Amino acid sequence: MELVDAEVITTRPGRNYVLVRLETDVGLVGWGDATLNGREKAVETALRDHVLPELLGKDPRRIEDVWQSVFRHTYWRGGPVLNTALSGVDVALWDLKGKAAEMPVYDLLGGRTREYASVYEHCGGPDAETIVANCEAALDHGIEHLRVNPHGESEEYLDLDAVVNVVRRVREELGREPNLLLDVHGRATPVEAARLARRLEDVGLFFLEDPVRPENPDALETVRGSGTPLAVGELATDPWEQLPLVERELIDFVRADVVHVGGITAADKLAAVAELHHVRTAFHGPSDISPIVLAATVHLDLSLANFGVQELPEYARPSYDREELPLWNPEVHDVFSGGATLVDETGGLDVPDEPGLGVTVDVERAREFEYESQPLPSPRNPDGSVADW
Ligand code: KDG
Ligand code: MG
Numbered sequence: 110m111e112l113v114d115a116e117v118i119t120t121r122p123g124r125n126y127v128l129v130r131l132e133t134d135v136g137l138v139g140w141g142d143a144t145l146n147g148r149e150k151a152v153e154t155a156l157r158d159h160v161l162p163e164l165l166g167k168d169p170r171r172i173e174d175v176w177q178s179v180f181r182h183t184y185w186r187g188g189p190v191l192n193t194a195l196s197g198v199d200v201a202l203w204d205l206k207g208k209a210a211e212m213p214v215y216d217l218l219g220g221r222t223r224e225y226a227s228v229y230e231h232c233g234g235p236d237a238e239t240i241v242a243n244c245e246a247a248l249d250h251g252i253e254h255l256r257v258n259p260h261g262e263s264e265e266y267l268d269l270d271a272v273v274n275v276v277r278r279v280r281e282e283l284g285r286e287p288n289l290l291l292d293v294h295g296r297a298t299p300v301e302a303a304r305l306a307r308r309l310e311d312v313g314l315f316f317l318e319d320p321v322r323p324e325n326p327d328a329l330e331t332v333r334g335s336g337t338p339l340a341v342g343e344l345a346t347d348p349w350e351q352l353p354l355v356e357r358e359l360i361d362f363v364r365a366d367v368v369h370v371g372g373i374t375a376a377d378k379l380a381a382v383a384e385l386h387h388v389r390t391a392f393h394g395p396s397d398i399s400p401i402v403l404a405a406t407v408h409l410d411l412s413l414a415n416f417g418v419q420e421l422p423e424y425a426r427p428s429y430d431r432e433e434l435p436l437w438n439p440e441v442h443d444v445f446s447g448g449a450t451l452v453d454e455t456g457g458l459d460v461p462d463e464p465g466l467g468v469t470v471d472v473e474r475a476r477e478f479e480y481e482s483q484p485l486p487s488p489r490n491p492d493g494s495v496a497d498w
Contacts, residue, residue: 110135110209112169115161117143117153120475123438125149125483126399128475129156129197131205133169139205140470142368142405143197145189146397147485155194159183164198170209172202176374192346192371199372200405200466207465214405214466218377218412225457226410228421229290229315233258237278244283250427251456254315254418256290267296267496273308280312288315288418290340295322295497299331306335315418316340316362316391322497323350329359340364343393347371348379355383362417366393368402373409380413389417396422400441404448404466407458419458427451444475
C-alpha cells in the first residue's frame with residue numbers, strides 16, 4: 110500500500126480546524142487533525158510545503174517509521190508547529206491502519222480496558238451560584254467530574270483568594286461526592302501555587318491543573334507535597350517534555366494533547382511510562398481540537414489501564430440548559446459525523462465499533478467554511494503587565 114495523495118484542508122465550522130487527508134492507492138482515506146489554536150496557518154504551511162510532499166509513495170502501514178522520519182529528518186525537530194503537523198499525520202495513519210485492518214483504533218492499541226471514558230465538564234460563571242447551577246446540570250446528565258471555572262474561560266486576571274472562596278462554596282453546595290477540578294493556567298508563582306494547593310486540601314480536589322507555568326519543571330517541587338493532586342502537560346509538544354515530571358513523580362495526571370504531543374504514537378508511549386509511575390492520564394480535550402482528535406484521544410483512553418479522566422469539548426456536550434453563555438457550536442456537525450459521543454447516564458465518552466477512528470468528514474462542506482483569523486486572548490495583570498491565560 111502507498112500514499113498517493115496528501116492534502117491539508119483548513120476549515121472553519123464555527124472555529125478554525127486544520128485537517129489532514131491521506132489517500133492510498135487502494136482507495137482508503139485517513140483523516141487527521143493538526144489544529145494549533147491561533148497559529149493554524151503556520152501548521153498549514155508546514156504540512157503543505159514540507160511534511161506532506163515527503164509522504165507521497167510511503168507505505169502508510171509503517172506508522173512508527175513515518176513518525177520517526179517526520180520527527181527526526183527535519184533535523185530542526187519538535188516545537189508546537191512541527192509536532193502539531195506530525196500529530197495530524199500520525200492520527201491519519203492510525204485511522205488508515207484501522208480501516209485497512211477493519212478494526213477500531215482502540216483494538217489496534219491493545220483493546221478496551223473500559224466501557225467508556227469518564228469525562229469532566231467545564232462549569233463556569235461569574236459567581237458561585239451560577240457555577241453550582243451549571244455543575245448540577247452536568248450532574249443530572251451523569252457527569253461526575255466538574256471543572257470549576259471561577260472566571261469562566263475569560264481573560265480576567267486570576268485572583269487566588271476569590272478562587273479559593275468560590276471553590277469552597279461550590280464544594281459546600283454540592284457535598285463531598287462530585288469530583289472537582291481547577292485549572293489556574295500557570296498564573297501562580299511556585300510559592301503561591303504551593304499555598305493554593307494546601308489551602309484547597311480540605312476541598313479534596315480531583316486535580317489542580319497547571320499551577321505554574323510549564324517552562325521550569327523544577328518549580329513543581331515547590332508545589333508538590335500537599336494533598337492536592339496535580340495535572341500538567343497540555344502545552345507539551347513532545348513526550349520528552351513530560352518525562353521528568355513523570356519520572357520524578359511531580360504530577361498525578363499527564364495532560365498531553367494528542368494533536369500537539371506527536372499523535373497517538375507519542376501519547377501512547379507517554380501513557381505507558383506514566384503507568385509505571387502510577388500517574389494517570391487526563392488528556393486535553395478543548396474545543397479547539399476537532400472531533401477527529403477527540404475520537405483519537407478517546408480510542409486511546411479506552412485502551413489504557415492508567416486512564417484517569419477525559420476533558421469534554423463543548424461540541425460533545427449534551428445540549429442541556431446552562432446559565433452561562435452557551436458556547437455550543439452546531440456547525441461543527443455539518444462537517445464531522447460519528448466519532449466520540451457521550452453515553453447516556455454514564456458521564457463517559459465512547460466511540461463507534463467501526464474501522465479506524467469512526468469519524469466521517471464531509472470534505473465538500475469543509476471546503477465551504479473559510480479560515481478567518483481569530484486572535485487569542487491577551488490577559489493582563491491589574492498593573493498592565495502580561496498575564497498567562
Ligand atoms: O488553545 C488553548 C486552550 O486549549 C486552553 O486554554 C484550554 O487550558 C485549557 C484546557 O484546560 O482545556
Ligand atoms: Mg488547561
